[in-house]
Amino acid sequence: MVKRVLIVEDEPNIVESIRFLLEREGLDVREQSDGALAIESVRSQMPDLVILDVMLPNRSGFDILRDLHELPGTRPKVMVLTAKGQARDRLTAEEIGVDMFMTKPFSNQEIVANILEMLA
Amino acid sequence: MRKSLSGTRIREQRRQARLTQKALAEQAGISASYLNLIEHNRRAVAGKVLLAIARALDVPASSLSDGVDSAKISDLHEAAAHHPGIGAEVAGIEELAGRFPGWAQMIAALYRQTRDQEAMITALSDRLTHDPFLAESLHGMLSNITAIRSTSNILKSIEDIEPEKQARFHQIIHEESHRLTDAAQSLVTYFDKKADPKAGIATPEEELDGFLERHDYSFAQLDSLGEAPASNVEVAYLVNRIMAEDGQLENPETNRLVTAFLQNYARDALALPHGDFIKVARKSQYNPSVIAQNFGTSLHTAFRRLAYQDPAKTAAPPMGLIIANAAGRALFRRPVADFTFPRHGNACPLWPLYQAFASPQIPVAALLELPGKHKFIGLAIAEAQGQPRFGQPAKLNAAMLIIHYEQRALLTKWLPDLGAAQPVGITCRICPRSNCTARTEPQILGDEVSE
Numbered sequence: 150m151v152k153r154v155l156i157v158e159d160e161p162n163i164v165e166s167i168r169f170l171l172e173r174e175g176l177d178v179r180e181q182s183d184g185a186l187a188i189e190s191v192r193s194q195m196p197d198l199v200i201l202d203v204m205l206p207n208r209s210g211f212d213i214l215r216d217l218h219e220l221p222g223t224r225p226k227v228m229v230l231t232a233k234g235q236a237r238d239r240l241t242a243e244e245i246g247v248d249m250f251m252t253k254p255f256s257n258q259e260i261v262a263n264i265l266e267m268l269a
Numbered sequence: 270m271r272k273s274l275s276g277t278r279i280r281e282q283r284r285q286a287r288l289t290q291k292a293l294a295e296q297a298g299i300s301a302s303y304l305n306l307i308e309h310n311r312r313a314v315a316g317k318v319l320l321a322i323a324r325a326l327d328v329p330a331s332s333l334s335d336g337v338d339s340a341k342i343s344d345l346h347e348a349a350a351h352h353p354g355i356g357a358e359v360a361g362i363e364e365l366a367g368r369f370p371g372w373a374q375m376i377a378a379l380y381r382q383t384r385d386q387e388a389m390i391t392a393l394s395d396r397l398t399h400d401p402f403l404a405e406s407l408h409g410m411l412s413n414i415t416a417i418r419s420t421s422n423i424l425k426s427i428e429d430i431e432p433e434k435q436a437r438f439h440q441i442i443h444e445e446s447h448r449l450t451d452a453a454q455s456l457v458t459y460f461d462k463k464a465d466p467k468a469g470i471a472t473p474e475e476e477l478d479g480f481l482e483r484h485d486y487s488f489a490q491l492d493s494l495g496e497a498p499a500s501n502v503e504v505a506y507l508v509n510r511i512m513a514e515d516g517q518l519e520n521p522e523t524n525r526l527v528t529a530f531l532q533n534y535a536r537d538a539l540a541l542p543h544g545d546f547i548k549v550a551r552k553s554q555y556n557p558s559v560i561a562q563n564f565g566t567s568l569h570t571a572f573r574r575l576a577y578q579d580p581a582k583t584a585a586p587p588m589g590l591i592i593a594n595a596a597g598r599a600l601f602r603r604p605v606a607d608f609t610f611p612r613h614g615n616a617c618p619l620w621p622l623y624q625a626f627a628s629p630q631i632p633v634a635a636l637l638e639l640p641g642k643h644k645f646i647g648l649a650i651a652e653a654q655g656q657p658r659f660g661q662p663a664k665l666n667a668a669m670l671i672i673h674y675e676q677r678a679l680l681t682k683w684l685p686d687l688g689a690a691q692p693v694g695i696t697c698r699i700c701p702r703s704n705c706t707a708r709t710e711p712q713i714l715g716d717e718v719s720e
Contacts, residue, residue, distance in 0.1 A: 152515035162441045166423060169434070173427075184663060205406060232411035251417035257422045 152268045153177040157187045158214065158230070159205055163253075165181035167200065169260050174266075186207030188216045197268055198227050203231040203238065214245045226267045230255065276310040276575050277367040278333050282326045283308070294460055309527040323480035342366055345373060348380035379629075401598075402459065402473055402522065406452055413417050451521045458520045476523040477530060478602070480515060487579040491535045495542025504535045533576060541574045547583055550575065555585055556683040557648065557670065558632070568632070568650050569668045576670060578604045586679050589645075589671035593620060600666065607643040608671050611696035618691045618707045619650035622669035629653065629665055636674065636687035638713070640701050644674035644690055 158164050159182040168178045181190040183209040184205030194214055199217065203210035210229060217224055224247060229242045239250050249263055283293050295303040298321055306312040307322075314322070314333075323330035342362060348356040366373040420438045424430070430438070455473075490507050508531040516525050541564045553559035561571040569592065576590035589605030593616075602610045610616060616623075621633040629651040637645045651667040677684060694700030697710045 158414045160416060162445055165418065165437070165441065166416065168418040169423060170419075195440065223577065230485055232408050232415070240341075253411050254418045257426070 150194070151177045152197040152198070153179065153194065154198045154200060154264065154268075155190055155225070156200045157184070157190070157195055158182065158200065160202075161195065166257075167260070169259055171240045171264065174261060174265060176224045176264075180262040182206070184213060188220070191217065191220065191225065198226040198228065198264060200228050200230050200264075200266075201244075203229065211241055211245060214242065214247060218246055227269065228264065228267065230260075242243070275314050275333050276308045278370075279304075279314070279322055279326070280308040282328055282333065286326055288326075292534060293322065293325055295323040329513075336616045344372040344380055347377060347384075351380065351384070352693060360681035382685060403456075406456055406459075406522070410452045413445045413452065417443045417449070420445075455520050455522045473520055473523040473526050474599075476518070476520060477526045480523075481530070481603070482525055483515065483517070484511075485579045485581075486548070486577050487582075488531065490532065491538050492543040494535055494538045495540075495544075495546075499535075499539060504532065507578060508532060508535065530583075533573075537570055537573050537577075540564060540570060546574055550583075550585060554680050554682045555588075556680075559683070567652055569652050569666065572648075572670045574669045586672055586676035590668065591616070592666055592668040592673075593622060595626060595665045595667075597623075601668075605645075605671055605673065607673070608639065609644055615709065616696050617694040617700065618709065619691065619705075620669060621647045622667050625649040625667040625669070626665060628665065629663070632641065634685050634687060636690045637671075637693045638690035640692075646674055646677065646680070646687065647682065648672075648685040689704060 154176050156164050156167055156178065158167075158180070162183070163179050163257050168180065171178050179188050179190065179194050183203075184231075185207035187199075187201075187205070201210045201213060206211070210231065214227060214229065215230065217227060219239065226248045227246075228251060230251050230253065231238065232253040244249050248267055251260060251263065283442075287294075287298075290304050290308070290518070291301045294301040297304070297318070299318060303312065304322075305320075307314045319333060320330050323333055325335075345362045345366065346359065349355075349359050349362070369523070373572065387516050418645045424435065424438050424442075428516045459473075461612050488511060490511060491504075494507070511523065511531060512518055512527055518527060541560070546560070546564070549560055549563045552620060553563075555575060557568055557571040557575060560566075560574070561568045564571075572590055572592075575585070576588045576694070578585055578588075580587045587605050588603075589608050590601060590603040591599055591610055592601040597615055599610060599616075604610055620637070625631075627634050631650070633647075634650045635647045635649075637647045647669055649667060649669040651665050653663045653668050655664055657663060692702060692705075694702060694705070697705075700708070702708070
């Protein structure tokens with residue numbers, strides 16, 4: 150069964166490169182650029198993994214992360230991917246609960262390897 | 270004030286005058302043993318005796334009797350505590366202040382100067398760390414770099430990419446490198462201005478303020494928009510022309526802020542056409558509620574239209590304006606004489622602007638008194654922005670219109686009873702009110718005053 154990844158990110162050019170890399174790996178890639186609509190996208194599309202930016206329009210990635218933990222049923226795996234790489238942001242994400250924390254700019258090989266490992 | 274050290278000062282003056290206790294006592298008409306007790310601060314000295322000693326020493330009596338300023342003593346104690354490693358003789362502070370008031374004054378002044386400069390450096394350092402322009406610029410640049418790096422790596426490491434996709438990735442690199450150039454240019458301009466002492470420290474927000482000041486906060490070309498139907502193209506043309514004619518806008522981020530401001534101004538001018546607006550404003554004595562009701566706009570729009578006028582041309586009372594979001598960030602600010610807005614950090618939490626957030630859509634009117642005793646009428650309201658959505662928190666902005674109290678005669682028809690003046694400040698860091706319960710941080714300039 151094809152695994153599904155939801156990219157919650159408001160920079161379309163970053164989304165495009167990640168989408169390209171993941172589709173080459175046979176993954177089904179969806180996207181959402183509005184923080185306020187992220188949880189609705191998770192509910193409706195039921196991804197196996199969410200790639201989550203922190204600084205998003207209308208709702209921060211940390212708030213979305215908290216919402217994800219409150220969803221009933223199986224929670225998708227979450228990779229926080231952010232330019233806010235400071236120690237306290239990593240700590241905040243880890244306190245809320247996150248499967249992987251990566252900072253921008255990222256290595257294509259590393260992000261693909263991490264995502265495949267999380268989906269395995 | 271401390272009186273007990275007069276004796277010490279008399280002794281010091283006597284020694285400087287090279288007089289023995291006996292000689293001074295004779296000249297002052299008192300016994301040597303009594304003078305000895307006085308000099309050792311074991312007898313109080315005042316009145317005729319003090320005058321006689323002062324005359325004998327040929328110094329003003331006040332130089333002997335004036336006590337040592339307790340604030341100075343306090344500063345000396347603080348200075349000693351601030352540098353514990355130096356080992357200043359704390360027990361001798363009062364004697365130092367009594368015997369060498371000039372030196373004590375200098376040590377206290379130097380300590381105060383150091384303390385204030387440290388506070389100032391901390392404030393500037395905080396500002397650099399939390400500068401929204403720097404934070405946003407760096408975040409934007411990291412996003413640009415991420416897109417460029419990821420896309421270029423795809424082009425380099427993957428060979429079987431369709432030509433269309435290849436072209437698209439080249440386009441992304443082109444777009445993002447342009448954005449990166451703009452962002453870098455903005456930063457260079459920003460730091461260039463920081464490095465130029467004549468230019469001072471200017472953020473894009475401060476440059477927007479400078480642009481508005483140069484134009485007296487009003488734009489006749491945009492005001493004329495409301496008189497006839499205008500297309501988006503016409504608005505964009507006028508906005509570009511105003512910016513080009515200004516000729517001082519270099520920073521792309523400042524250009525973005527100025528463009529957004531002028532577009533908003535144009536929207537307001539279209540909603541409240543200048544000629545009709547002036548008529549209604551004058552007839553209603555500049556009543557924002559009547560203006561908003563007449564044109565079917567929000568009070569915030571009426572506030573902006575009232576504040577962004579040139580009083581010299583409209584005969585309206587000068588009005589200041591600040592509009593802030595719920596996080597306290599100022600989105601619009603139009604200062605008025607004697608009432609300025611802090612460029613950085615938080616404004617006075619006692620302003621009705623912030624109280625308005627507690628009860629959205631309910632207007633708040635208050636009489637405000639600044640530490641300099643200037644009085645102002647403050648009219649504030651918090652309004653929801655944009656389309657409300659179920660399940661989503663309301664996005665609130667609050668606006669406060671500020672009118673000098675001296676202008677109240679122009680507003681008599683509608684101005685409610687404002688009650689007693691409420692003491693407020695501009696921002697805690699420069700507010701001298703020492704007993705304010707709303708203070709959030711110590712002040713760094715000048716002396717505190719009790720109410």
